[in-house]
Amino acid sequence: MTRPTTLADFRYDPDSDDDFIDTKFVAIEIARLLSEGDTQSVADFLVSQEIADVAAWLEELDTAPAMQAMRLLPLHDQAEVIGYLRPASQMIVAAQMGRRELARVMSAMSHDERADLFKQLDADAQEALLPSLSQAEREDLRRLAAFEEGTVGAVMTSDYATLRPEMTTSEALEALRAQAVDAETIYTAYIVDAGRALIGVLSLRDLLIARPRQKVVEIMDGEPIYVRAEAEQEEAARLIARYDLIALPVCDADDRLVGIVTADDAMDVAEEEVTEDIYKGSTLGPIETSVKDATIVMLYKARIYWLVLLVFGNIFSGAGIAAFEETIAAHLALLFFLPLLIASGGNAGTQSATLMVRALATGDVRPMDFGRLLGREVLIALALGLTMAAAVAVIGVWRGGPEIAVVVSLAMVVIVLMGALIGMSLPFIFARLDRDPAAASGPLVTSLADVLGVVMYFSIARVVLEI
Amino acid sequence: MTRPTTLADFRYDPDSDDDFIDTKFVAIEIARLLSEGDTQSVADFLVSQEIADVAAWLEELDTAPAMQAMRLLPLHDQAEVIGYLRPASQMIVAAQMGRRELARVMSAMSHDERADLFKQLDADAQEALLPSLSQAEREDLRRLAAFEEGTVGAVMTSDYATLRPEMTTSEALEALRAQAVDAETIYTAYIVDAGRALIGVLSLRDLLIARPRQKVVEIMDGEPIYVRAEAEQEEAARLIARYDLIALPVCDADDRLVGIVTADDAMDVAEEEVTEDIYKGSTLGPIETSVKDATIVMLYKARIYWLVLLVFGNIFSGAGIAAFEETIAAHLALLFFLPLLIASGGNAGTQSATLMVRALATGDVRPMDFGRLLGREVLIALALGLTMAAAVAVIGVWRGGPEIAVVVSLAMVVIVLMGALIGMSLPFIFARLDRDPAAASGPLVTSLADVLGVVMYFSIARVVLEI
Numbered sequence A, B: 001m002t003r004p005t006t007l008a009d010f011r012y013d014p015d016s017d018d019d020f021i022d023t024k025f026v027a028i029e030i031a032r033l034l035s036e037g038d039t040q041s042v043a044d045f046l047v048s049q050e051i052a053d054v055a056a057w058l059e060e061l062d063t064a065p066a067m068q069a070m071r072l073l074p075l076h077d078q079a080e081v082i083g084y085l086r087p088a089s090q091m092i093v094a095a096q097m098g099r100r101e102l103a104r105v106m107s108a109m110s111h112d113e114r115a116d117l118f119k120q121l122d123a124d125a126q127e128a129l130l131p132s133l134s135q136a137e138r139e140d141l142r143r144l145a146a147f148e149e150g151t152v153g154a155v156m157t158s159d160y161a162t163l164r165p166e167m168t169t170s171e172a173l174e175a176l177r178a179q180a181v182d183a184e185t186i187y188t189a190y191i192v193d194a195g196r197a198l199i200g201v202l203s204l205r206d207l208l209i210a211r212p213r214q215k216v217v218e219i220m221d222g223e224p225i226y227v228r229a230e231a232e233q234e235e236a237a238r239l240i241a242r243y244d245l246i247a248l249p250v251c252d253a254d255d256r257l258v259g260i261v262t263a264d265d266a267m268d269v270a271e272e273e274v275t276e277d278i279y280k281g282s283t284l285g286p287i288e289t290s291v292k293d294a295t296i297v298m299l300y301k302a303r304i305y306w307l308v309l310l311v312f313g314n315i316f317s318g319a320g321i322a323a324f325e326e327t328i329a330a331h332l333a334l335l336f337f338l339p340l341l342i343a344s345g346g347n348a349g350t351q352s353a354t355l356m357v358r359a360l361a362t363g364d365v366r367p368m369d370f371g372r373l374l375g376r377e378v379l380i381a382l383a384l385g386l387t388m389a390a391a392v393a394v395i396g397v398w399r400g401g402p403e404i405a406v407v408v409s410l411a412m413v414v415i416v417l418m419g420a421l422i423g424m425s426l427p428f429i430f431a432r433l434d435r436d437p438a439a440a441s442g443p444l445v446t447s448l449a450d451v452l453g454v455v456m457y458f459s460i461a462r463v464v465l466e467i
Helices: A019-035 A039-047 A051-060 A063-070 A075-084 A087-096 A099-108 A111-120 A123-132 A135-145 A169-179 A204-209 A233-243 A263-280 A296-323 A325-330 A332-362 A367-432 A442-465 B019-035 B039-047 B051-060 B063-070 B075-084 B087-096 B099-108 B111-120 B123-132 B135-145 B169-179 B204-209 B233-243 B263-280 B296-323 B325-330 B332-362 B367-432 B442-465
Strands: A188-192 A198-203 A247-251 A257-262 B188-192 B198-203 B247-251 B257-262
Touching: A019 A039, A019 A051, A019 A063, A039 A063, A051 A063, A051 A075, A063 A075, A063 A087, A075 A099, A075 A111, A087 A111, A099 A111, A099 A123, A111 A135, A169 A204, A169 B204, A188 A204, A188 A257, A198 A204, A198 A247, A204 B169, A233 A247, A233 A263, A233 B263, A257 A263, A263 B233, A263 B263, A263 B332, A296 A325, A296 A442, A296 B332, A296 B367, A325 A332, A325 A442, A325 B332, A332 A367, A332 A442, A332 B263, A332 B296, A332 B325, A332 B332, A332 B442, A367 A442, A367 B296, A442 B332, B019 B039, B019 B051, B019 B063, B039 B063, B051 B063, B051 B075, B063 B087, B075 B099, B075 B111, B087 B111, B099 B111, B099 B123, B111 B135, B169 B204, B188 B204, B188 B257, B198 B204, B198 B247, B233 B247, B233 B263, B257 B263, B296 B325, B296 B442, B325 B332, B325 B442, B332 B367, B332 B442, B367 B442
Parallel strands: none
Antiparallel strands: A188 A198, A247 A257, B188 B198, B247 B257
16 A cells, blocks of 8 residues: 555545554644645545544644644534544633634534533533523533433433324425434434323334335334433443444433434443443553543552552461461472462463453353353363363472472362352352442452462462371 | 233333343243243234344243244244344254245345354255255355455345435435345445445435435445455444444455445444453453353363463462572561562553553554653552552561561562553553554463562562671
């Protein structure tokens, strides 16, 4: 692939695998053209490109050229670009705009992205902005912004398409056409009664293949899948994935339609959820922003809690060693195998925990499968332990003689079995107690396996070596 | 919430949070009604329900009632249900059906799911099935089944909707209506020339709001985002997420349209990818099937490789300890802090690695951000190390006196800093070498941190205690 040398040459290339270099190149070109006063070339280029790419280029630019480039776009595109920017960049854009300009752009934004942006503004900026918005926009903003982070209400959007049950299919098609510009999606329409209660959903596909005289109520799905605005976000993501939905309707406690969650927003929620689970499984606290934007203090706080807790956990391992000081002093060769044995229990345990946490998260395994899987895990752990014991037996003879080899091999089998059972059981126990199984992985398993490993190793050593 | 007592009472309930009990209840009811010969009630119930749910209930039933229940559904629903079943269950269904019945159902399946099912059949079953399929279906199957696992071609489907550039918008709408029953989606249509080269995409939304006399070529997006059939699956998932697409067109090397990847298939790919990354980061090899269906041998193989490798890795830690036997024998109290210090380096390192691997995977951080993040990491690690040193200093004085306390505190700061730098750097190094950063986390970081931790601890001890 040859690299483009001017913006006019630049086009989407599925065979390029270095997005970053392209991004950098385009950003530099935009800055150069703007500094030369050639705004027309930049405008022509930007309007022909994907909004997500335009946002990525603006992220690379300094504030002044970024604002200049963005203002070359039509209002609706500006609104979309802002939706793609990182929160930190959105705040810069909002600060650069006068309240009138900001209000105009926000009116054109999709309702959920507008509410997200609004929530980030400080109270003064919020108050300053409100008078420039329409009554309906103000109310919509206040309503969406009121939902707690992590709930469906906080990710849903209110710009959905609705139909009335008594419409004919041709009236319905006309109604969707009229809503097509503003609605987040028109591929699924929501049928509401006079009190805005959700009574059905209808896909545009089913509407298109219906006969022109049929009524919406006859062809709609009258028992739609929906979710409550107060439910957890992951519930919406789970339903969209399970039922392969384009969008999921959201109702309040009285079954009134209050919003929808789209599949692409659900993908973002699922990604956040995975990140959260990965952090939980590895001694990291929640981090409110992206790692790149996080401050030193935020990262320190997210990391110190578990690290200090594990310091105290490891004190128990130390106490275990101290309890066997005499045995160790008499057989210093035992120390050679100490890191190996305690690490092996932790490693086998972490494997089991990782498998079980992931299987529980994807729904592949359910809490009631525990019994059936336990027997299998014992067999696997025995096989793993015996293989590893064979591997260390040779080293045991060489470093400490046949007696040490027996101790180390025996301890290996016992410790791997114990580690695997802890790693497998903890996620199930957490699930049964209605806590997140992800919190059971990594550190907790390793710490438990470490302490028990030390005690088992030296107990076996004492028994075998001192008879 | 009150539980339903008959199938007729059963309906979707957004406020129930125990899917499993509902699933179990419905499966038992279906089995009971079938054993009483009341097939009509079962049929009425099943056709009114979501396909994904029907599949979940069939999974709970024994083979005979499951087959009986499935055959109560219309052909098209049967085809869809099979697409939702786990691969192991699909094989049971295929084995239960005669080749004629199987061919009929497979003709009704979506093309990608049909190809997936076909690939799982053994060679004899494949040969037996082919004559019962149409010529076009045979060719489609062979073509889709030929793509290597992990490529876009292996997840794409060939039942997409196409339009010709010279059509008017009303002709285009008619054409989509005609393709609506068979196409995987009609919300995005693909415009191809006479040689099937992809020359544009058009959303149904844009088609609906266009004027009736406009031509497709005037309103289509003539520079569509697309992907090659030979590219990696994750590339398709990444593009769909980045550009918020409903479906992504797939072209061969000559830019001819050969398939599409839909957003819901991309979600499945993204989930698999996350699972793969999590496994890589925790000493697990690839597991071809679900954990629940995996055999003991499969799980043993996926786990033993790294465990034995780590045995040899930990031998180095043991050798490190052996090298300091004299120092240890003279100050046995040092052993008390050994598990603590080596674990702390590993824990801090794993945190850094987890943060960086995830940030690189989501695109939040790019390989060239390394320099900027390194300085921040040093400051955070120093802050973490100092806090942890303060926590152990007290215990150091109590267990071993002031000299040991100095050794342990000093070692803690050095080891945490070293662990954090290893954990942060490895993912970046892997990314630079074009290897998957996920492989750099957990075990590798911990092993490196362990060996270096042992050496640093006892080196500091020797210097401080023997002057």
